[in-house]
Amino acid sequence: MEAISLSKHEHKPLQINPIKLSQPMGAALAYMGINNCLPLMHGSQGCASYTKVFYTRHFNEPIAMYNTSVSDITAVLDGGDYSILMAIENITKKNPTLKPELIGLCSTGLTETKGDDIRSMAKDVELPYCYVHTPDYEGGLESGWALTAKALIEQHTKETQKINANKVLILPHVSMQPIEVEKIKEFVSSFGCEVLALPDLSTSLDGYLSQGQGKLGTGAITIEDIADLASSGSVISIGTSMKIAAEALLQKNEQIKHLHFDHLMGLEQNDNFVSFLMELRHIDPNPSIRRWRGRLQDAMLDTHFLIGSNRYMVMGEPDMCVGITELLQSAGGRVEVVISTVYSPVLESLKVENKFVGDLEDAQKYFNDVDLVISNFHAERMLYSSEKECALVLRGFPNYEELGNALKNDQLYEGSTYFLFEVANKLREMQHHL
Amino acid sequence: MVNRAKIKELLNESACSHSKNKEKGQGCDKVKPGLAAGGCAFDGAQISLFPYADAVHLVHGPQTCLGASWETRETLSSYSGRNHTAMGFTTGITMNDVIFGGDKRLEESLDYIVKHYTPEAIFVYSTCVTAMVGDDIDMTTSLASKKHNIPIIPVHAPGFAGGKNLGSRLAGEAVLEHLIGTKEPEYTTPYDINLIGDYNVTGDMWQYMPVFEEIGIRVLSSLSGDGRVSRIRTAHRAKLNVIVCAKSLITLCRKMKEQYDVPWVSVSFYGKRDTSNAIMTIVEALGDPKLIAKAKEVLSRQEKMLEEKLQPYKKLFAGKKAVVNTGGNKAWSIASSLQDLGIEVVATSIRKSTADDIEKAKEYLGESGILMKTPASEQAKIIDETKADILLAGGRSLYTAIKKKISFIDVNQEKKVSYGGYEGLLNLAQDLKDAFDNPVFKNVSKPAPWEVA
Numbered sequence: 108m109e110a111i112s113l114s115k116h117e118h119k120p121l122q123i124n125p126i127k128l129s130q131p132m133g134a135a136l137a138y139m140g141i142n143n144c145l146p147l148m149h150g151s152q153g154c155a156s157y158t159k160v161f162y163t164r165h166f167n168e169p170i171a172m173y174n175t176s177v178s179d180i181t182a183v184l185d186g187g188d189y190s191i192l193m194a195i196e197n198i199t200k201k202n203p204t205l206k207p208e209l210i211g212l213c214s215t216g217l218t219e220t221k222g223d224d225i226r227s228m229a230k231d232v233e234l235p236y237c238y239v240h241t242p243d244y245e246g247g248l249e250s251g252w253a254l255t256a257k258a259l260i261e262q263h264t265k266e267t268q269k270i271n272a273n274k275v276l277i278l279p280h281v282s283m284q285p286i287e288v289e290k291i292k293e294f295v296s297s298f299g300c301e302v303l304a305l306p307d308l309s310t311s312l313d314g315y316l317s318q319g320q321g322k323l324g325t326g327a328i329t330i331e332d333i334a335d336l337a338s339s340g341s342v343i344s345i346g347t348s349m350k351i352a353a354e355a356l357l358q359k360n361e362q363i364k365h366l367h368f369d370h371l372m373g374l375e376q377n378d379n380f381v382s383f384l385m386e387l388r389h390i391d392p393n394p395s396i397r398r399w400r401g402r403l404q405d406a407m408l409d410t411h412f413l414i415g416s417n418r419y420m421v422m423g424e425p426d427m428c429v430g431i432t433e434l435l436q437s438a439g440g441r442v443e444v445v446i447s448t449v450y451s452p453v454l455e456s457l458k459v460e461n462k463f464v465g466d467l468e469d470a471q472k473y474f475n476d477v478d479l480v481i482s483n484f485h486a487e488r489m490l491y492s493s494e495k496e497c498a499l500v501l502r503g504f505p506n507y508e509e510l511g512n513a514l515k516n517d518q519l520y521e522g523s524t525y526f527l528f529e530v531a532n533k534l535r536e537m538q539h540h541l
Numbered sequence: 542m543v544n545r546a547k548i549k550e551l552l553n554e555s556a557c558s559h560s561k562n563k564e565k566g567q568g569c570d571k572v573k574p575g576l577a578a579g580g581c582a583f584d585g586a587q588i589s590l591f592p593y594a595d596a597v598h599l600v601h602g603p604q605t606c607l608g609a610s611w612e613t614r615e616t617l618s619s620y621s622g623r624n625h626t627a628m629g630f631t632t633g634i635t636m637n638d639v640i641f642g643g644d645k646r647l648e649e650s651l652d653y654i655v656k657h658y659t660p661e662a663i664f665v666y667s668t669c670v671t672a673m674v675g676d677d678i679d680m681t682t683s684l685a686s687k688k689h690n691i692p693i694i695p696v697h698a699p700g701f702a703g704g705k706n707l708g709s710r711l712a713g714e715a716v717l718e719h720l721i722g723t724k725e726p727e728y729t730t731p732y733d734i735n736l737i738g739d740y741n742v743t744g745d746m747w748q749y750m751p752v753f754e755e756i757g758i759r760v761l762s763s764l765s766g767d768g769r770v771s772r773i774r775t776a777h778r779a780k781l782n783v784i785v786c787a788k789s790l791i792t793l794c795r796k797m798k799e800q801y802d803v804p805w806v807s808v809s810f811y812g813k814r815d816t817s818n819a820i821m822t823i824v825e826a827l828g829d830p831k832l833i834a835k836a837k838e839v840l841s842r843q844e845k846m847l848e849e850k851l852q853p854y855k856k857l858f859a860g861k862k863a864v865v866n867t868g869g870n871k872a873w874s875i876a877s878s879l880q881d882l883g884i885e886v887v888a889t890s891i892r893k894s895t896a897d898d899i900e901k902a903k904e905y906l907g908e909s910g911i912l913m914k915t916p917a918s919e920q921a922k923i924i925d926e927t928k929a930d931i932l933l934a935g936g937r938s939l940y941t942a943i944k945k946k947i948s949f950i951d952v953n954q955e956k957k958v959s960y961g962g963y964e965g966l967l968n969l970a971q972d973l974k975d976a977f978d979n980p981v982f983k984n985v986s987k988p989a990p991w992e993v994a
Contacts, residue, residue: 117635119653120632120646120649120650120653121599121630121631121632121633121646121649121650121653121654122629122630122631122632122633123628123629123630124611124628124629125604125607125608125611125629125631125633127604127608127633128604128608128609129603129604129605129608129609130604131605132605132608132609147575150669150700151581151582151669151699151700151701152577152578152579152580152581152700152704153580153581153582153583153584153605153606153700154581154605154700156577156578156579156580156581156584157580157584157605157606157609157610158605158609160609160613161609163936164613167936168936169936169937173575174575174577175574175575176573176574176575176576176577177574177669177701178701178702178703179699179701179702179703181574181701182669182673182701189574190574191574193573193574193575194574194575194576195575196575197573197574197575197576198575198576201575201576215605215669216602216603216605216639216669216670217669217670217673217700217701220639220669220670220673220674221673242603242636242639243603243604243605244603244604244634244635244636244638244639244670245635245636247604316940316943316985317940321937484612485611485612488612488627507612507613
């Protein structure tokens with residue numbers, strides 16, 4: 108079998124059983140993490156409908172999603188202003204009780220190809236308006252999410268010279284589930300910080316029974332919060348994709364301290380994270396954090412026999428792959444293959460022999476070389492129909508089969524602990540089958 | 542190429558009740574920006590053809606089109622070869638293809654597929670971007686078809702052409718133009734039919750196929766549940782087209798009548814009455830008195846068997862009332878199934894229904910039945926007034942049921958079992974019983990300690 112190398116260029120003309128997801132889908136999810144945002148996809152109706160069904164099935168929640176329904180006629184005659192303005196008018200007219208505080212627009216392959224001017228629209232939209240260029244023939248889910256965070260800062264954060272030293276902004280990458288954002292916020296605020304996340308899904312799509320949901324984004328950050336972000340003392344980007352958003356914020360106030368973590372999984376990264384927070388606030392972590400660090404140490408020792416004697420394949424968005432790979436490696440796991448949805452420079456640093464951008468057809472060739480696969484749910488059917496018995500842990504988008512996806516936590520000392528146990532138990536289960 | 546004249550013709554289908562009573566130029570499927578809720582034309586085309594398991598379905602477009610849609614539908618297949626319906630193929634075009642055209646990539650992809658997967662046929666779906674930049678999909682597929690000596694069928698239903706319904710019609714056009722009539726069946730019988738518009742979701746078709754077999758009705762080909770490309774090519778030799786719950790493929794049936802003189806009937810297999818009616822409609826259209834007699838005998842036996850199995854459920858359901866809030870033909874087909882189980886349907890939604898669907902809903906619900914035009918705002922009040930026991934609706938309505946402390950079934954979620962045919966009615970009965978028995982709706986609706994006065 109010829110090895111595939113890590114490259115920005117594809118190694119074959121098509122994708123078979125793809126794991127790659129599109130930029131506008133990442134953008135739409137980001138907008139759902141803004142309070143009272145109306146996520147509006149500028150494309151044909153299918154782009155939004157697929158996205159809506161996709162997230163509805165992953166989160167088991169009603170999804171707020173609108174579209175400009177570009178038709179064959181508007182595709183040719185309209186520069187974008189008609190469909191976008193008409194869409195906003197029609198939506199608000201039809202739902203008079205709807206009070207959006209932000210129109211979150213993302214473009215699609217169709218409207219980028221025809222070259223719509225989505226920027227100049229701002230002056231004609233009566234509500235606060237944010238636009239982001241997200242053609243689905245470039246980038247992927249992760250970049251769509253990150254570009255949206257960047258656009259929100261660039262277009263809505265006011266420049267300032269003031270600094271609130273205690274205020275911390277977290278920029279989580281797209282693969283973090285709502286509970287993970289919430290846990291990180293709680294962790295930071297336990298050091299006495301005022302904390303915000305952008306985007307913030309912790310109160311959106313987090314599996315919370317409430318009335319009248321699903322019409323607008325219900326994220327925990329408001330448009331006023333976003334306007335005021337440049338007074339943050341620190342900005343912490345989690346995931347390489349989010350660096351661009353942090354850099355955009357520094358443009359608004361260069362005194363802001365920027366700290367970057369590739370991920371928050373495993374002992375080392377979290378120790379660095381805690382050191383930073385201790386330094387920032389000159390206080391020690393609370394007893395619970397200390398306790399969880401000890402539990403993670405213990406979990407690493409308890410699981411290292413199983414984890415260290417098995418081989419892994421990790422598939423998904425780059426930032427997620429890096430976190431999972433390094434956590435497994437920290438307990439001795441031999442990660443043989445990493446298959447990423449798109450190219451990202453962070454993959455270059457991974458100490459893994461086979462790492463490349465690919466699909467599940469590529470993955471299939473390696474099933475015989477590994478004992479456990481970490482992937483989205485598309486791997487399930489293929490693994491079950493293959494002869495090789497492989498354990499499977501489902502992570503990343505989409506997971507149509509399992510319930511409670513929004514509440515799976517793999518971050519910090521606590522989440523890392525649970526993750527290691529889950530992997531070890533799956534391996535143990537599989538060994539019983541053999 | 543996308544053909545505007547064809548789209549116009551399809552949108553003004555004379556046999557469809559969407560367009561029948563409308564002014565000129567106001568046919569089916571005109572979307573207003575911001576208000577389109579359902580899928581696009583590509584979505585409809587893909588749904589209509591994807592169940593052909595012996596063909597590879599290649600989506601020529603950027604990432605959203607297939608990336609978000611593959612492996613989402615439980616369209617079961619009995620195909621013994623590699624089942625391509627559970628797989629996803631896309632050219633996943635990049636910026637380079639948008640600038641220089643994607644024909645080269647498409648050609649290489651087709652070569653790759655033929656070499657590694659040897660399918661019976663390949664469907665190539667154009668999408669918004671590849672239609673917009675003007676890839677010559679007709680030429681590329683036609684050359685590749687000659688080179689590899691298998692049917693390679695271009696399906697021109699880019700998303701911006703319209704909604705799902707139109708896409709389904711365009712898929713029908715592609716099948717009619719490229720497949721139907723290109724092969725002769727090994728043999729024919731006087732009782733050969735084509736099933737049009739049943740996609741065998743969760744095995745719906747398999748609920749009624751055994752009854753067909755017992756009566757002697759033979760399914761020559763299907764568009765496209767549990768379908769094979771090799772069989773749809775012979776569809777022109779069928780004696781009858783049977784449209785199952787699908788208005789979108791009426792155009793195909795009308796054209797097959799014109800070109801091949803195959804008549805069509807439209808039926809539904811939801812519930813006992815509709816299943817029996819459907820089968821009688823089919824045998825009467827085939828017109829053989831012996832077949833009709835045989836059907837009557839089989840149906841009476843099947844109905845009796847079903848009735849016996851339903852008795853315990855009917856006892857449990859006596860006096861129960863239901864409110865149905867779902868779209869299109871489900872507005873009446875689910876209502877009809879519920880009535881077959883002895884449940885009174887007090888209201889149903891007609892928000893997304895055609896004139897035909899509304900007529901049918903009226904017929905099933907009778908004088909006192911409420912037809913809801915804006916169910917989201919009406920249903921809570923109706924539940925109070927009618928003292929309904931259960932709400933069958935989409936996920937958005939769950940909170941209404943919780944608040945009203947009544948049972949709930951999500952009818953829009955991808956279901957795991959079939960509700961079609963006689964056996965499917967038993968599945969529905971069991972799901973209803975489980976919903977009525979389940980205390981969860983009462984339990985979660987308890988007030989929080991801090992809400993108690």
